[in-house]
Amino acid sequence: MADYQQMWTDLGMDLEKHDVLCEVLPEAFGGVYLTQQNRPKGMDFYDFVVSEIHGVRPAEMIQHQKEGGKVFGTFCVYVPDEVVFAAGGIAAGLCGGSQFWVSGGEKVLPANTCPLIKASVGARLDKTCPFFLIPDMYVGETTCDGKKKAWEILAGEVPFHIIDIPQMKRDRDIAAFEAEIKDFIAVVEKVTGNKITAESLGEAIKLINNKRRALQRVYNARKASPVPISGKDALLVTQINFYDDPARAAEMANNLADELEQRINSGSGVFPDNALRIMISGTPMAIPNWKLHHIVESLGAAVVVEESCTGTRYFENLVDESATTLDGQIRALAERYMKTNCACFTPNTARIDDIVRLADEYKVDGIIDTNLQFCNIYSTESYQVKQALTERNQPIMHIETDYSEQDFEQLRTRVEAFLEMLRK
Ligand code: BJ8
Numbered sequence: 001m002a003d004y005q006q007m008w009t010d011l012g013m014d015l016e017k018h019d020v021l022c023e024v025l026p027e028a029f030g031g032v033y034l035t036q037q038n039r040p041k042g043m044d045f046y047d048f049v050v051s052e053i054h055g056v057r058p059a060e061m062i063q064h065q066k067e068g069g070k071v072f073g074t075f076c077v078y079v080p081d082e083v084v085f086a087a088g089g090i091a092a093g094l095c096g097g098s099q100f101w102v103s104g105g106e107k108v109l110p111a112n113t114c115p116l117i118k119a120s121v122g123a124r125l126d127k128t129c130p131f132f133l134i135p136d137m138y139v140g141e142t143t144c145d146g147k148k149k150a151w152e153i154l155a156g157e158v159p160f161h162i163i164d165i166p167q168m169k170r171d172r173d174i175a176a177f178e179a180e181i182k183d184f185i186a187v188v189e190k191v192t193g194n195k196i197t198a199e200s201l202g203e204a205i206k207l208i209n210n211k212r213r214a215l216q217r218v219y220n221a222r223k224a225s226p227v228p229i230s231g232k233d234a235l236l237v238t239q240i241n242f243y244d245d246p247a248r249a250a251e252m253a254n255n256l257a258d259e260l261e262q263r264i265n266s267g268s269g270v271f272p273d274n275a276l277r278i279m280i281s282g283t284p285m286a287i288p289n290w291k292l293h294h295i296v297e298s299l300g301a302a303v304v305v306e307e308s309c310t311g312t313r314y315f316e317n318l319v320d321e322s323a324t325t326l327d328g329q330i331r332a333l334a335e336r337y338m339k340t341n342c343a344c345f346t347p348n349t350a351r352i353d354d355i356v357r358l359a360d361e362y363k364v365d366g367i368i369d370t371n372l373q374f375c376n377i378y379s380t381e382s383y384q385v386k387q388a389l390t391e392r393n394q395p396i397m398h399i400e401t402d403y404s405e406q407d408f409e410q411l412r413t414r415v416e417a418f419l420e421m422l423r424k
Helices: 005-010 015-034 043-049 056-066 079-088 097-107 115-125 145-154 169-191 196-221 232-239 246-264 291-298 328-336 351-362 375-393 409-424
Strands: 071-074 090-093 137-141 160-163 277-282 301-308 366-372 398-401
Touching: 005 015, 005 056, 005 097, 005 277, 015 043, 015 097, 043 056, 043 232, 043 246, 056 071, 056 090, 056 409, 079 090, 079 169, 115 145, 115 328, 137 145, 137 169, 137 196, 145 160, 169 328, 169 366, 196 246, 196 328, 232 246, 232 301, 232 351, 277 291, 277 351, 291 301, 291 366, 291 398, 291 409, 301 351, 351 375, 366 375, 366 409, 375 398, 398 409
Parallel strands: 071 090, 071 137, 137 160, 277 301, 277 366, 366 398
Antiparallel strands: none
8 A cells, every 4th residue: 555644644543543454454355355266357446446445535535625625425325426526526425334433433322323323433533534534524314313313423523414314205205305405505515615507417417327327237247147246346346436436436337347248248257157146135334344245155155236225225226317407407316316215214115126126136046134233224124024025935034233243153154044045
């Protein structure tokens, strides 16, 4: 890794603690990722990003700020990145996925808070992640109670804008979300000093749609048998897309998709033809949370799709590009974002429909429905997920886990038993 010590010092990072993280990450990544056989060449870019994870992209963001630009740190796929890019800003997804940050979060949050929230708060308070220290503003949302309360703590650190997410999907809820987007536009314009026009928002809509289209191509390739890319690699691609420059992210994902399509044509894959095909549904897996994928794939089954916000929910729906007025574009944004099926909505039957549809499209043999410990909404919804899949004779298991390695062996045993059952 290049030398970023000065940049980290200028950010006020806790360098001693950060060194500990820098020491363990390469080994963890190497053991999980670099030991895989026959990886696509297109993964080299993502390996490089991980090798420079706290250096190369943070340096770009800081350069952007030096040139007068603003950076917005976001915590949910309901935050419309298009608005930020339309104003010449950078939006970067911040959700924490490492156990390393959890103890920092526990200093101020109840222990029975989901690890994603604890890690996100801990990364900021412990000053061990540059991505959390760079933003001029954080943008959160009102999806779950844990997040809502955590934002109040983080708002003591960084200017914070909260987007109110409706709890239902009636016409008046979509209209309410439209109003939220208008408020967000006003905030972003104020912070950046740049006016958003129909032209700039139209361009930003295309920019983010192109990233979504590229990810759709990568995921479509995973429908093939043998599968041309591991689930671990596909997950890493999505995780990095949360904070990479969107134009470069689209280019890299398109390059990867080209290669995957060639692999499909030549019948080349990373698992044998007859490997079990697994879908993982549920809560998101923020970088560097690769635990479940690693368990499944080291047992010889392939993860072929994730129904999650670090999977299909991130890119499945596009924003309609045909509107030419700001009002029309804002309506198109509201309609697109409100199609995302998070368990914070009630009823949320469309998510169950998505899982059933994806199970067919990706020809899965079994589903592992997973939720992060203490995530009440996803764990409660798992009842309906199980019912719907059982009615269709789709084997499903439910897992609740966190970021620690403590339950690794126990999970491995349970997943192994599930795969054995599928093989019979
Ligand atoms: S749209 S899934 S990114 S909220 S896992 S913090 S819900 S207690 S992350 Fe999420 Fe947006 Fe929904 Fe997606 Fe709360 Fe649950 Fe933790 Fe969660």
